[in-house]
Amino acid sequence: xIKARFSMFRENVRMSVTNILSNKMxxxxxILGIIIGVAAVIAMITTVSGVAGEITSQFAAMGTGKxxxxxxxxxxxxxxxxxxxxxxxxxxxxxxxxxxxxxxxxARHGIEWSDEVTMEGRNTVxxxxxxxxxxxxxxxxxxxxxxxxxxxxxxxxxxxxxxxxHDPLGEQLFLDGHTFTIIGVLSDENDNDVMTQAMGNNDNExxxxxxxxxxxxxxxxxxxxxxxxxEDTQQQEExxxxxxxxxxxxxxxxxxxxxTVINMSVLMDSLNKITGMMTTMLAGIAGISLLVGxxxxxxxxxxxxxxxxxxxxxxxALGAEPSMIQMQFLIEAFILSxxxxxxxxxxxxxxxVLLCNAMDITFVLSWSAIALxxxxxxxxxxxxxxxxxxxxxxxxxxxxxxxx
Amino acid sequence: xSTYFSMRDIVKTYRVGEEDQMVLRHINLDxxxxxxxxxxxxxxxxxxxxxxxxxxxDTPTSGDYILKDRNIGRLSQHELAQIRCHEIxxxxxxxxxxxxxxxxxxxxxxxxxxxxxxxxxxQLARKMLIRVxxxxxxxxxxxxxxxxxxxxxxxxxxxAANPTLLLADxxxxxxxxxxxxxxxxxxxxxxxxGRTVIMITHDLSIARHARRIVNxxxxxxxxxxxxxx
Numbered sequence: 001x002i003k004a005r006f007s008m009f010r011e012n013v014r015m016s017v018t019n020i021l022s023n024k025m026x027x028x029x030x031i032l033g034i035i036i037g038v039a040a041v042i043a044m045i046t047t048v049s050g051v052a053g054e055i056t057s058q059f060a061a062m063g064t065g066k067x068x069x070x071x072x073x074x075x076x077x078x079x080x081x082x083x084x085x086x087x088x089x090x091x092x093x094x095x096x097x098x099x100x101x102x103x104x105x106x107a108r109h110g111i112e113w114s115d116e117v118t119m120e121g122r123n124t125v126x127x128x129x130x131x132x133x134x135x136x137x138x139x140x141x142x143x144x145x146x147x148x149x150x151x152x153x154x155x156x157x158x159x160x161x162x163x164x165x166h167d168p169l170g171e172q173l174f175l176d177g178h179t180f181t182i183i184g185v186l187s188d189e190n191d192n193d194v195m196t197q198a199m200g201n202n203d204n205e206x207x208x209x210x211x212x213x214x215x216x217x218x219x220x221x222x223x224x225x226x227x228x229x230x231e232d233t234q235q236q237e238e239x240x241x242x243x244x245x246x247x248x249x250x251x252x253x254x255x256x257x258x259x260t261v262i263n264m265s266v267l268m269d270s271l272n273k274i275t276g277m278m279t280t281m282l283a284g285i286a287g288i289s290l291l292v293g294x295x296x297x298x299x300x301x302x303x304x305x306x307x308x309x310x311x312x313x314x315x316x317a318l319g320a321e322p323s324m325i326q327m328q329f330l331i332e333a334f335i336l337s338x339x340x341x342x343x344x345x346x347x348x349x350x351x352x353v354l355l356c357n358a359m360d361i362t363f364v365l366s367w368s369a370i371a372l373x374x375x376x377x378x379x380x381x382x383x384x385x386x387x388x389x390x391x392x393x394x395x396x397x398x399x400x401x402x403x404x
Numbered sequence: 405x406s407t408y409f410s411m412r413d414i415v416k417t418y419r420v421g422e423e424d425q426m427v428l429r430h431i432n433l434d435x436x437x438x439x440x441x442x443x444x445x446x447x448x449x450x451x452x453x454x455x456x457x458x459x460x461x462d463t464p465t466s467g468d469y470i471l472k473d474r475n476i477g478r479l480s481q482h483e484l485a486q487i488r489c490h491e492i493x494x495x496x497x498x499x500x501x502x503x504x505x506x507x508x509x510x511x512x513x514x515x516x517x518x519x520x521x522x523x524x525x526x527q528l529a530r531k532m533l534i535r536v537x538x539x540x541x542x543x544x545x546x547x548x549x550x551x552x553x554x555x556x557x558x559x560x561x562x563x564a565a566n567p568t569l570l571l572a573d574x575x576x577x578x579x580x581x582x583x584x585x586x587x588x589x590x591x592x593x594x595x596x597x598g599r600t601v602i603m604i605t606h607d608l609s610i611a612r613h614a615r616r617i618v619n620x621x622x623x624x625x626x627x628x629x630x631x632x633x
Contacts, residue, residue, distance in 0.1 A: 011516045018504055314500045317461060319489020319517040319565070321482055397461045401496070 008324065009331075016332035019304070020339075030300040031340030033293025034380065038344025038373035039351060040286035045279055045369035046352035050361040052275030059268050066129075066229045067240055071259040074251055079222025084250050091246060093231050093239045096125035100225040101214040107154075107207060108174040109162040117158065117205040119175065121214025129229060137169050137184025144210040153184035153208040161205075175207065178217065236265060287376065293340065294380035301333050301388035305395075312392050313400025326393035333385020334378060341377030345370050408569070408600050409458070410434045414467035416453050416623075427453045428464070429623040435602070437568070440595040442614035443604045450623040452573070455604045459492055459571050460484045472568075489517050493562030497574035499554045501546040507533060507557045508542045514565045532560035536590065552583030559590060570594060572603045576610055588613045 020027050073079045080088075089097055101121030107114040127139030137153065144151055152173060159168050173180045186208065215221065230239050240261055251258045305312070312325055349365065356363035416428040427450045435441060445451040456462035457469060460476055463484075469476040471487070479487070488494075493514075501510045511529040520528070533542050536556040546554055555575065562570055572591070576584035591613065595601045603614060611617050619626050 007521055008516060008519065022504055310500065311502055314496075314502070315513070315517070316485070317459070317488060317494045318514040318561070319485055321485040321517075324517065398456045401461075401500070 009327075012324075012328045012331045013335070015328060016335050019332060020335060026300065027336065030296055031293070031336055031343070033296040034290065034337055034340030034377045035293075035344040035347060037286060037290030037293045038341045038377050039348035040289055041283055041373040041376070042345060042348025042366070042369045043351040043355065044282040044286050045372070046348070046364070046366045047355045047359070047361075048275065048279045048282055049366060049369075050352075050356050050364060051359065052272070052279070053364070054361050055271065055275070056268065059264065059271060064265060064268075065233045065236070066227050067236065067243075067261060067263040067265075068225065068227045069243065069247070069259060069261050070225050071247065072224060073222065073258055074254055077222070077251065079220070079224045080226065080250070081221055081223075085223070085226070087250070088226075088228065088243060088246060091239065091242050093235050094228055094243075095231040096128065096229045097123075098126040098129060098227040098229065099123045099211045099223055100126075100227070101211050101218070101223060103214060103218050105175045105207065107158065107162065109168075109171065112162045114158060114161055115205070117207055119152075119207045119209060119214060119217075121211030122208050123211050125229065126227075133186055135185045135187035137182070139184060140208070140210045145212050148212040148216050149210055150178060150180045150213060151183045151210065152180040153186050154182060155186045155206045156188055157205050158207065159185055173207075175209075176217065180209065233265075236263070283372070290373075290376055290380055293377070294337070294384040297333055297336055297340075297381055298384035298388060300336070301329060301385055302391070304332070305329065305388050305392040308392075309395060309400045312395050313397045316395070316397035317401065322393035325395075326389045329389035329392045330382065330385050333381045333389065335381075337381025337385070338374065338378045341374035344377065345374050348373060406437055408435045408437045408439065409469065409471040411457075412468045412470070414457065414464045414469060416450075416457065416462075417465045427623050428457075431467070431623075431625045433618065433625060435600060437600055438595070438598050440591070440601045440613075440615045441603070442611035442617045443602065443620055444606065444608060444611040444617055445604075445620035446606050449620045451604050451606075451620050454620060454625075455571060455573050455602075458569075458602060459494060460487050485517075489514065490565060491567050491569060493565070493567040493570045495555070495558050495562050495570065495572040495575050497577040499546070499551075499558045499578070501554055501557055501561075503546050506543045506545050507538060507549065507560075510546070510557055511561045511564050514561060518565045528564055529560070532564050533557070535563070536560045550583075551579050552586060555579060555583070555587055556590070559587070563594070568600060570599055570601045572601070574605055574607075575603060576605075576607070584610070 071080050085097055085099070088094065099122065103119045103121075104116050105119040106116055122140055123145055124140055124142050127133065131139075133139075134153070135156065139153065140151070143149070152175070154162075154168060154173070162168070162173075163171070168182045168185065171182050173182055186206070209217075211223070215223070228239075228243060230236050240263055244255075244261060247259045247261075248255045315325060316322075349370070353363050411431055411433040414428055414431040414433075415426065417424045417426045419425070431454070443451050443454055453462070457464055457476075460471070460479075463469075463477050467477075472491070474483075474487075476484070476487075502513070505513070508526070508529050511532055512525050515525040515528060530542065533539065536559050538553060538556055538560065541549060541553060541557075544553075546557070549557065555578075559575075570591070575591070576587055579587065588610070591601055591603070601614070603611070605611050617628065619628060
């Protein structure tokens, strides 16, 4: 009996394939909707997740394992002092604090004057985490920090402006009337500093000095912007909470507008959420075209049932049971939609490869998108094939034969 | 000879618009096994309805149709399909071959529904096609065969599942006289093998091939040939 059932199933598949192949043009037009739908689903999911991956990895490079604190402080305490920094550094899981001061200065070497350039005060931790910043020479050392040394690093743009190609290392530079010794040249690489990136302050013209030196030059004891590096990124949230507590203590409980903690991983979470929503939405839109494709299949199957009324009647006269007739038409709808799904999958992958190349994103073959597209199209075939198959199975054999 | 089927007071009405139209009026008919019967009647006389009821394609509105001790009116769709599959071989005026299947595959159709495996099916189909004299036409498609050959494929198909009853609806209606005679010759042979043959026709000369003729006119059945034409 099982053998007979299997034999029946095989015959059904064979009959369906024969029928599908006998009218190639109509078959193609029928499954075109499914092909486009599946191709759209796959192309959209693949491309959107590619773009999202790209953005995420850029953000990740910028912001994992650290967060930034911007402390404008109170009127009496307009920022963080050295002591405060020491307190913050003492918090468990804090591996280091990078400091950022910014002033505008005019640089002079010999008779060459620069335009107004940004002078950044930095510390050793900054160079530790941005070692790609130094093209030649060295960064700021702890000794420089402690001695408030008059040393500086200059950007390549400034080097070209003031030194005409001769080596600036060891040369003197006058910044607002103070003499500095050049210890390094900065590369053209952007630094990973969140605040600098966020402010879009990426011009080539800049000078970096020890932050202590910068503080003295601007006659301040307060620092507004720092980046806190954590040791264990898993515990970043807890560390942030502890830093917030400490800051609240530092400002005697004034926690409105005195300090802000910007956590990149939180930004990344919401970014992921947005791209996830985008993917779902686009897949949903593509899903609608699949639905329309399914209606196309239903239409074709209904036409097919009407056309083959005599055949259905004959099969019934020869002993076919309604369930067998229903199975035959259901298999046909299933084969149609799955065929459409398979062609659509190939097309979708091809389109994604082209799109990814055009947008300069790495193409990642998404098996889940393919499975979703093909699976959904097969399901569409079953759902929309059911009604016509049901209609065929319910045909009265006499009416069916008489119609011939 | 035992009774093959008996019809008792069969009535069939169809609803046409507002009123019921009685197509078969209180028909009584007994057939013994191995009989060769013609049902003769003009178009619209109700003979197609008779065929549908005898062939278990339709059930009577009232009355009992007892086929081999089973009351057809009380059977389920599934049981009716089983009877059509194993007991009855249909032969139609327009042959009703499936155009996309070759002769062999057409003959195999009822065997598929009888649940017979592929190799046995092909063996049986081949045997039947040889039986009707189409040994050299097994893989021809219907449109490559003449009318007579197509009808012989249809007969092979009707015989494939080894039914006890052959039910033919105007089997020579689409054939010329000489091929019609060949088909009739085949029917005689099959009847001689012990199969019950029932033939529905409007043509008296064809009907005369049978050993017994019943006449149907306006839904009323009568024994013998009536003088309707």
